Amino acid sequence: MNRFSLASLALAFPASVNAMLRFSCSQLVLDRLDPLVQPGSIPSGHVHQIVGGNAFNATMDPSLDLPQESTCTTCTFSEDHSNYWTANLYYRSRDGSLTRVPQMANQFLEGANGGMTIYYIQPYDGSSVTAFAPGFRMLVGNPMLREESDSPDSQMSSFRCFEENFGGENGAPGTGQDTRHFPTRPCPGGIRTNLFFPTCWDGVNLDTPDHKSHVAYPVGGTFEMNAPCPDSHPVKIPQLFFEIVWDTREFNDQSDWPEDGSQPFVFSFGDTTGYGQHGDYVFGWEGDSLQRAMDDNCNVACPTLRSQDVNTANQCTIPRSVDEEIDSGLSKLPGDNPIDP
């Protein structure tokens, strides 16, 4: 038994029970930039899909006032100028050529241009949380992982193979049908990936060199079980959670999959297992808006926050900084990342 049992995460849903924010953030840009791990590098190591405020760029100095610098956001709540990003996904056909896998909008939040669904979930015992502060950043996952491990880096990431219509029968994240690796069969409704960030903060550091040590998971149980935060990281923060649905439907012809029967999807950093899935967060909410939303116990809809319609959100985009082909007809992953294994 490990503490991060995915099964327990099933308690997180259905969504209607617990106070939380759940909202869509459309695609801002797809680019080979990583201001958290490789600040200033143009290009960075692998391609990301990025959502949120348009102040995103290669450097993003921690002192940057994101709500001030940013003039639009791709998120439903227009006070949210944070940035959220993950690696993007490629399909490798039998002849070895690579095509970028697009994303589709969340089933409940139609009309978004790709991107992802963002959750900020409050403690299940109804206790209060401390919202993130300006300059706060963190990372979940480890791009080097290629196998199951007891570390939260592989435990807090999951995949779901969606059936025909990605509706109710596809179930909640973290239920028994989820895996920590890519699905091994064609998924008629696409592949959903989830990333759960730590929920305990040291209360001091907005960031640390590894972008992880200032945050931690609860001890002796899960966030969903109201397990306490460790003494080293005593401050409860909202559970940040990413949900992405990859539209793999056009890649389901198994006669074009690898001859050895393995699955054909690979992350932009060369991972064909899925264990290396990771995500990045840079906080950028205006003023006290996130704290206000948490204190108001919003449940999806949140009248205390300003919202914008999805068409407006879709219009917020930025140009790519790295001029290279990233979509189709590729013989190598952008950045020449070796496909491993």
Ligand SMILES: *[C@@H]1O[C@H](CO)[C@@H](O)[C@H](O)[C@H]1NC(C)=O
């Ligand atoms: C990123 O944006 C900041 C603030 O606008 C700016 O000072 C910096 O030069 C930008 N960096 C890059 C690489 O464009």
